[in-house]
Amino acid sequence: MLVTGNDILIPARAGKYGVAAFNTNNMEITQAIIHTAEKLRSPVIVQMSEGAIKYGGQDLANIVKDIASRASVPVALHLDHGSSYASALNAIRMGFTSVMIDASHHSFDENVAETKKVVEAAHAMGISVEAELGRLGGIEEHIVVDEKDAFLTDPQEAVTFVDATGVDYLAIAIGTSHGAYKGKGRPYIDQARIEEIGRLLAIPLVAHGSSGVPAEIVQRFRDSGGEIGDAAGIADEDLEKATQHGIAKVNVDTDLRLASTVGIREVLKASPKEFDPRKVFGPARDVMAQVIEHKLRVLGSVGKA
Numbered sequence: 143m144l145v146t147g148n149d150i151l152i153p154a155r156a157g158k159y160g161v162a163a164f165n166t167n168n169m170e171i172t173q174a175i176i177h178t179a180e181k182l183r184s185p186v187i188v189q190m191s192e193g194a195i196k197y198g199g200q201d202l203a204n205i206v207k208d209i210a211s212r213a214s215v216p217v218a219l220h221l222d223h224g225s226s227y228a229s230a231l232n233a234i235r236m237g238f239t240s241v242m243i244d245a246s247h248h249s250f251d252e253n254v255a256e257t258k259k260v261v262e263a264a265h266a267m268g269i270s271v272e273a274e275l276g277r278l279g280g281i282e283e284h285i286v287v288d289e290k291d292a293f294l295t296d297p298q299e300a301v302t303f304v305d306a307t308g309v310d311y312l313a314i315a316i317g318t319s320h321g322a323y324k325g326k327g328r329p330y331i332d333q334a335r336i337e338e339i340g341r342l343l344a345i346p347l348v349a350h351g352s353s354g355v356p357a358e359i360v361q362r363f364r365d366s367g368g369e370i371g372d373a374a375g376i377a378d379e380d381l382e383k384a385t386q387h388g389i390a391k392v393n394v395d396t397d398l399r400l401a402s403t404v405g406i407r408e409v410l411k412a413s414p415k416e417f418d419p420r421k422v423f424g425p426a427r428d429v430m431a432q433v434i435e436h437k438l439r440v441l442g443s444v445g446k447a
C-alpha cells in the first residue's frame with residue numbers, strides 16, 4: 143500500500159532497523175524494488191530525484207504509485223534532493239507521499255527558512271518532510287561539494303534545526319558521499335557522531351550516499367566492458383551499526399545503476415544478435431533484485447512489514 147514516509151520511518155527508528163530508499167528512473171527498477179520488498183515482507187521507499195522527474199515525469203510517478211498502491215507491503219514515494227519549495231510542492235501535486243527539501247548548501251538560517259516553509263505546506267496536506275543539515279562530499283545532483291567543503295553535521299545544530307523547522311526526518315552528513323567513488327577504500331563513517339545525534343533527536347535520521355558498491359558487481363561491470371576506477375562504498379557492518387543508533391532511512395542509487403547496467407552489458411556482450419528489449423531489461427531487473435535483497439537484509443527490515 144502507498145503510505146507516507148512517517149508511516150514507514152517512525153516504526154523503523156523505534157524498531158532499530160533501516161529502511162532502504164532506492165532511486166528509480168523506469169518501470170523495471172521500480173518493479174525490482176517493490177517486488178523484492180514484497181518477497182521479503184519489507185517496507186521500502188521508492189524515490190525520484192528532480193532528474194528522474196525530468197526524465198519520466200508523471201508517467202513514471204504514476205507507475206510507482208500504481209505498483210505501490212497494489213503492493214502487499216508499505217511503500218512511500220519520496221522526492222529525493224528537492225532543491226526548492228516549488229519543487230517540493232510540485233512533487234506533492236504529482237502524488238508523492240514524502241518530500242526532501244535539500245537546502246543544506248545554503249546558510250543555516252536560509253536552510254531553516256526554506257525547510258520551515260515546506261514543512262508547513264506539506265503537513266497541511268499530510269505529507270512527510272526530510273531536510274538535510276551538513277554537506278556530503280561527492281556530487282549532490284547539480285552541486286559539486288569538494289572534500290574540504292564537505293562538513294559533517296553538528297549535533298547541537300541538528301537539535302536547533304529540528305526544533306525550528308518541525309521536519310519529520312533529518313539527513314545528516316556522517317562521512318558518506320554520493321556516487322561510486324566514496325573516497326580511497328572504505329569510507330570512514332563517524333559512528334560517534336551518529337550516536338550523539340541519535341541520543342539528542344528521536345526523529346528518524348537519514349544516511350545519504352549509502353551504496354555499498356559491491357566488489358562482485360564492480361568486477362562484472364568491468365568484465366562486461368564497463369570502465370570504472372577503484373570504486374568503493376559504505377561497508378555493510380558500518381550501515382548495520384548506524385541503524386542501531388538512529389539511522390532509519392538509507393539512500394541507495396549507485397548500486398542499482400551499476401546492477402542494471404551489468405545486466406544489460408552482460409546480455410549485449412553474450413548475445414550480439416539479441417534485440418528483444420525484454421531480453422535486455424529483464425536481466426537488468428534480475429541483477430537489481432539480487433542487490434536489493436542483499437541491502438534489505440543488511441538493514442534488518444526483512445519481515446518487518
Ligand SMILES: O=C(COP(=O)(O)O)NO
Binds near residue numbers: 222319322351393
Ligand atoms: O544519497 C543518495 C544515493 O547515494 P549513492 O550514490 O551512494 O547510491 N541519493 O540521494
Ligand SMILES: [Ca+2]
Binds near residue numbers: 245246274277
Ligand atoms: Ca545537500
Ligand code: NA
Binds near residue numbers: 221222223242272393
Ligand atoms: Na532523500
Ligand SMILES: [Zn+2]
Binds near residue numbers: 223393
Ligand atoms: Zn543523496
